[in-house]
Amino acid sequence: MEANWLSIIPFLVVIPVAIFTRQVLPGLFLGLLVGSYIKEPSVIGGIQAMFTYIVQAIIDPNNIKIIVFLYAFSGLVGMIKMTGGIRGFVEKAAEKIKTRRQALVLTYVSTIGTFIAPTFRFVTIAPIMRALLKKVKMTTEELGFVIETTATPIIVLIPVATAFVGYMVSIIQIATQNQDINVDPYSLFIQSIPFNFFSIVTIILGVYLSFFHHSKKKSHAPTQMEEKTEEEEDWHDCHPAVAKELPIKPMNLLLPLILVIGFTLFLTWWDGHEKGFGFFQAFIKADVLDAMVVALLITVLLSMIFYLLQRFKLEELITGFITGGNDLMSVILLLSVVWGLSSITDDLGFSSFVIAYTDWIPQMFIAPLIFVFGAAISYFIGSAWGTWGILMPLGVSLASVGGVSLPLVIGAVFASGSFGAFASPLSDDTNTIAKILGLSVIDYVKFKLKPALIAAAISTVLYSIITFIF
Structure with a gap:
């Protein structure tokens, strides 16, 4: 498909909206809506296109x-x-x-x-x-x-029986299909695990x-506090x-x-x-x-x-x-919009655009840049899953263009989302653990930001070294 600069507009909508609203879903939804109107530029046509892309994504076996x-x-x-x-x-x-x-x-x-x-x-x-x-x-x-x-x-890092596995494999599958890469997405996920440097x-x-x-x-x-005696059993609450x-x-x-x-x-x-x-x-x-x-x-x-x-x-x-099950409906909705957005940007020529205009990026910078860019996004939106959905198509496209190892770049994308889930004041992880332990969210985030940034810096160096070696 011919490279089309319009294909990047949905992503230019998704990222700033997600950061500004501190919510992933509104950004993804607006990106999908904009892409739909680019595809079908009429009042009714854009809405129909959006509906069609979501339905087609959901009914995929x-x-x-x-x-x-x-x-x-x-x-x-x-x-x-x-x-x-x-x-x-x-x-x-x-x-x-x-x-x-x-x-x-x-x-x-x-x-x-x-x-x-x-x-x-x-x-x-x-x-x-x-x-x-x-x-x-x-x-x-x-x-x-x-x-x-x-x-x-x-x-x-665990390849079976987690709530993450299905989502992570699905994101890889979407990105590789858009690039016409014929590979088993689960095998790619397994191969990417050693390259999730931030988690390690x-x-x-x-x-x-x-x-x-x-x-x-x-x-x-x-x-x-010392005055906690009989009330210590309040951990039940x-x-x-x-x-x-x-x-x-x-x-x-x-x-x-x-x-x-x-x-x-x-x-x-x-x-x-x-x-x-x-x-x-x-x-x-x-x-x-x-x-x-x-x-x-x-x-x-x-x-x-x-x-x-x-x-x-x-x-x-x-x-x-x-x-x-209903607790995860927001994630299922998120995933459905991600599927639709990926399909419409692919039809608009996103992969061809990346291939045509990003070959100037030095090979050794692709993995570390993807990690740093994704870590920044995930910190501001507080969602690993949202970051993966936004970034994986771009990461796989850049890896394909630059001749960089797919498992390495996929590992960098997953690592970048993990940074946000761990370090962001907006992440569910941060807020849940702070509530259970009776901590101030802001104080707790300040405490763990330094080690999180140290881990991120080490990870960036490792991505540069590994890319250079391979």
Whole structure:
């Protein structure tokens, strides 16, 4: 398709609007609307074009699978919460933890079973730490930082059974299809994981702060004030998932997690095995998205039966599932608009424009520039997912033009979004952990901005070095 400068106008609308409003969805929606009117410049035609692009994106078979996966995953978490799975885990763990080292080891080890989503990590770990804050002997800001390093930075590196995987693979698929790159998006995601330098460096900083650094100052956060005695049990009020009225049933958390991970791994292997591949090759050649969706649906059904046997009411379970699923509807809407925007900019000739007018950018600057630009966007909009949706088509296009490794650039895009999720005062991660630990959001953001910028600077250098080497 002929290069058309009009194809960049939707992106020139998306980024400033998202930054100005501090909301991703309005920017994406206006970008889609502008692109639609460029495509069909008439009063009714633009609206019809926008509607058509969104509908076509939603009815795509792979996109439907991703929507089902996201909704069902969030619905499963909703059932786990209302059946007392999270509260049960928190109560039992808090009873056994006696020292700082035990508490910090639990923070890291528990990632094995609670890596579904950042919020899920926070509501299973932060209440425990809040209850044991004096034993941990860290400032509350440091504790929040350590907990956050075990959330998004780790979750974006895990290739199965998380709320992120389906979205991340979908974003890669959109960008590569627009460039006519015939490659398995899941394989590209796997290859990009080692290049998410910001997440990796942040995890290392978290480990250092946990086990090798001792704070010399005392926190003034309300959870660590001396006058807190009997009221310390008020950590039950820090999040609805650990409320006192919920039952204490840790197996209602552990069993679904074991099932979804086990079935995902088995069905992934089975799909590759059915295609005639050996054990390890089977995992690479399998249709992972299909395996994850089917594994999740089986887990939802078996978990519901397990809860019914405990005499939870079917009506309550369905309500919990729907409430949980609806929590992710904003993400599904976001994803639908991203799909539509990507399709319309592709039809307007965005890929051809990038190829025609960006070949002057030195190869070694592409990955670090993408990371720095994306980190700035994600900081101001506070959304990793929004940043990925905006930036991935541009990143893949630049990588294709400049002959830069696709996994490297994709890793840089994911790293840039991770920066915003971690460091931005607008991110859900920041606000959730601050609320649970009783911190001032602004003070907490100021505390963690320095280590976040250090990790970002190290990441930028690493992208420059790796691009130069390869």
